[in-house]
Amino acid sequence: MPRAPNDIADEILIGTEAGDSRVAALAGGRLIDLIVEPRDRPSRVGDIHLGRVLRLVPGLRAAFVDIGLPRNAFLPFAGAKTLREGESTIAQISEDEAGEKGARLNLEVSLRGRFAVLLPGGEDRAVSRRIADPARRALLAKIAAAAAPPGHGLILRTEAMGAAREDIVSDIGLLAALWAEIEASARDSGVPRRLHGDGDGIARGLRQLATPGLRVLWVEDETSLAAARRFADRYMPELRPKIAIHASRGRLFDLHDAAGQIEATRDRQVKLAGGGAIVIDRLEALTAIDVDSGSDIGGSGADIALRTDLDAAAEIPRHLRLRDVVGLVVIDFLRLRRQDQRERVLAALKRAVSTDRRPVAVLGWTAAGLVELTRGRVNPEDRR
Numbered sequence: 001m002p003r004a005p006n007d008i009a010d011e012i013l014i015g016t017e018a019g020d021s022r023v024a025a026l027a028g029g030r031l032i033d034l035i036v037e038p039r040d041r042p043s044r045v046g047d048i049h050l051g052r053v054l055r056l057v058p059g060l061r062a063a064f065v066d067i068g069l070p071r072n073a074f075l076p077f078a079g080a081k082t083l084r085e086g087e088s089t090i091a092q093i094s095e096d097e098a099g100e101k102g103a104r105l106n107l108e109v110s111l112r113g114r115f116a117v118l119l120p121g122g123e124d125r126a127v128s129r130r131i132a133d134p135a136r137r138a139l140l141a142k143i144a145a146a147a148a149p150p151g152h153g154l155i156l157r158t159e160a161m162g163a164a165r166e167d168i169v170s171d172i173g174l175l176a177a178l179w180a181e182i183e184a185s186a187r188d189s190g191v192p193r194r195l196h197g198d199g200d201g202i203a204r205g206l207r208q209l210a211t212p213g214l215r216v217l218w219v220e221d222e223t224s225l226a227a228a229r230r231f232a233d234r235y236m237p238e239l240r241p242k243i244a245i246h247a248s249r250g251r252l253f254d255l256h257d258a259a260g261q262i263e264a265t266r267d268r269q270v271k272l273a274g275g276g277a278i279v280i281d282r283l284e285a286l287t288a289i290d291v292d293s294g295s296d297i298g299g300s301g302a303d304i305a306l307r308t309d310l311d312a313a314a315e316i317p318r319h320l321r322l323r324d325v326v327g328l329v330v331i332d333f334l335r336l337r338r339q340d341q342r343e344r345v346l347a348a349l350k351r352a353v354s355t356d357r358r359p360v361a362v363l364g365w366t367a368a369g370l371v372e373l374t375r376g377r378v379n380p381e382d383r384r
Contacts, residue, residue, distance in 0.1 A: 007027045007030070007032050007318075007355075008027055008211060008213050009025035009026060009027055009032060009033070009209060009210075009211055009213070009214060010026070010027055010028065010213060010214060010215040010216075011025075011026045011027075011029075011214070011215060011216050011217075011218065011256075012024065012025050012026070012206070012209060012210060012214060012216075012217045012218070013026065013218045013220075013252055013253060013255065013258055014202055014205070014206075014217065014218065014219045014220070014224045014227075014228060015219070015220040015221070015224060015251075015252045015253055016220075016221070016224070017253075020036055020037060020038050021036070021037045021200070021201035021202055021205070021224075022034065022035070022036050022253070022262075023035045023036075023201070023202060023205025023206060023209055024253070024258055024262070025209040026256055026258065029256035030256075030261075031256075031258055031261040031262065031322065032318060032321070032322075033208075033209055033321045033322065033357070034262060034265070034321070034322050034324075035201075035204070035205040035208060035209065037200075037201030037204070037205070041096070042200075042201060043096050043201065043204060044069075044093045044096055044097075044103060044198075045093055045094065045095065045096055045198065045204075046092065046093065046112070046198025046199075046204075047092070047093045047194055047196065047197050047198050048090065048091070048092045048093075048109055048182060048194070048195045048196040048198075049067035049068065049073075049090070049091055049092075049093070049105075049192060049193065049194050049195060050067075050088055050089075050090055050185075050186045050189060050191050050192060050193045050194075050195055051065040051066055051067035051068070051073065051088065051089055051090075051091055051105070051191065051192045052065065052066045052086070052087070052088050052089075052191045052192055053065050053075075053083050053084065053085050053086065053087055053088075053089060054066055054072060054085065055085055056083070056084075056085055058077075061076065061077040062074055062075060062076050062077055063075045063077070063083055064102075065089070065091065065105060066191075066192050067091070067093075067103070067105070067192045067194075068192035068193060068194060069097065069102065069103060070097075071097055071100070071101070071102035071103070072102050073091070073093070073102045073103045073104070073105045074101065074102050074103070074104050074105065075091060075104075075105040075106075075107070076104075088191045089107065090107075090109060090182070090183075090186055090195065091105040091106065091107055091109070092105065092106050092107075092108075092109045092110065093105060093106075094106040108122070109121075111175045111178055111179055111196075112157075112198075112207070113157075113171040113172070113174060113175045113235070114157075114159060114167075114171050114234075114235040114236065115156060115157055115159050115160040115163050115167065115168045115171045115172075116144075116154055116155065116156050116157060116160065116168065116171050116172050116175060117154070117155040117156075117157060117175075118149070118152055118153075118154060118172065118175035118176060118178075118179060119152060119153030119154065119155065120151075120152050120153075120179050121151065121152065121153075122152060122153025122154075123153050124153040124154070124155065125141070125144045125145050125148055125153065125154055126144070126153075126154070126155045126156070127140045127141055127144065127155070127156045127160075128155065128156060128157050128158045128160070128161075130158045131156075131158060131160075131161045133161075136161060140156045140160055140161075140168075143156070143160075143165055143168055143169070144156050147168065147169045147172045148172070149172070149176040152176070152179070154172065156168065159212075162212070178196070182195045182196050199231070200227055202224060202227040202228060202231065203227065203230070203231045206228065206231045206235075206236075207231070207235065208357045209357075210231075210236060210239060212236075212238070214239065214242055215242065216242050216244055217239060217242050217243045217244070218244055218245075218246050218252055218255065219243065219244070219245050219246065219252075220245070220246050220251070220252035220253075221245075222245075225243065225245050228243050229243060262322075265319065265322045265323050268280060268281065270315065270319060271294070272294070272308065272311040272312060272315055273311055273315075274307050274308060274311045275293075275294050275308075276291065276292055276293050276294040276307075276308035276311055276312065277291075277292045277294045278290065278291055278292070278312050278315060278316060278319070279292065280319060280323070282323075282325065285327075285328070286327060286328040286329065286330055287325050287327065287328070287329045287330070288329075288330050288332070289312075289316055289329065289330070289331045289332070290332045291308060291309060291312045291331065291332060291333045291334050292308075292334075293305065293308050293334055294308075302336075302337070302338075302341075304334075305334040305335065305336055306336060306341050306344070306345070308334055309333045309334050309336065309341075309345045310344065310345060310348050312331075312333065313333075313345050313346075313348040313349040313352060314348060314352050316331065316349070316352070317349070317352040317353045317356060317360070318352075320353075320356070320360075320375055321356060321357070325375055326358070326375050326376065327374065327375065328372065328373075328374055329372070329373050329374070329375060330370050330371070330372055331349075331370060331371040331372075331373070332369075332370055333345060333370075333371060335369065342365060345371075346362065346364065346365070346371065349362055349371065349373070350362050353373070356375070358375050358376045359375070359376035360373060360374070360375050360376070361373060361374050
């Protein structure tokens with residue numbers, strides 16, 4: 001199957017399955033990322049609420065806050081030290097409810113725009129770490145310093161790298177106006193109450209997966225079309241002419257056999273291009289991945305091991321994204337005797353995880369000859 005350069009998405013498919021919203025990114029017809037939001041469990045991460053502190057629990061180093069959801073939300077003491085029981089506070093959801101646990105809150109609110117992230121009450125003036133060019137970083141740092149609203153922090157996202165100064169400044173102005181509206185709403189409304197929603201599942205998916213290099217954005221129904229256009233009008237105007245409704249016979253996700261590729265992410269074993277395979281086992285405490293040379297018989301044993309490990313290092317991050325694996329991941333690569341070969345495999349793995357929408361830390365080789373990495377539970381894309 002053809003692959004786009006560097007696996008950068010050139011198509012996005014948006015549709016529903018059993019009521020769940022699905023946003024899939026493809027590069028040359030190959031599925032490279034997928035975001036699914038269940039209909040009965042929509043994500044509230046990024047929503048801003050006016051809540052009331054119910055009780056402080058020193059033993060848990062946390063506070064419980066009523067934000068109007070069925071379960072009281074959890075606020076760690078790192079953000080609750082100055083609060084008192086009974087008072088109201090503005091807070092943002094950083095993690096959704098899970099099981100019997102309520103949503104997790106953060107008092108350090110952030111508002112995401114197309115090019116910038118506004119940090120109300122903050123002091124930082126920063127540029128995305130993913131912008132590596134020193135000259136561009138220096139220019140953006142000057143823009144951030146000059147355009148940041150007084151009393152607020154500001155982070156310029158990766159998308160600001162190729163943007164015009166006036167577009168960046170305009171985006172910052174929109175975020176400042178939005179925060180003023182949220183503050184006004186907090187003064188006028190009752191407690192508890194949601195003050196700002198971070199968008200629907202389609203908006204959240206597009207914010208994470210849409211890129212300037214996108215060729216086409218396919219939707220399968222009028223509801224998805226309207227949601228995609230709302231996103232484009234607010235965040236990516238250049239995306240609007242690329243939005244197209246799938247009018248051909250058959251389901252949208254049959255395009256490039258996207259449905260089949262999604263189904264394959266449920267398989268325990270994944271074949272590699274060179275004939276090897278990886279075996280993925282999701283356990284309670286970690287995800288274990290075993291690399292197998294399989295039917296690859298071309299070359300010497302050492303050559304096979306290195307080639308298979310490099311194939312696996314490129315493919316494993318894709319499946320971490322597609323399966324949305326979080327937490328600790330332990331990889332058992334084929335044994336390599338030479339240190340330079342082990343370094344090549346580790347470097348390939350680091351390159352492949354560098355574009356992940358979640359924070360990934362490759363911890364390196366253990367004494368037992370395994371590779372450990374962690375994939376963050378909280379999506380930091382509001383700070384990129």
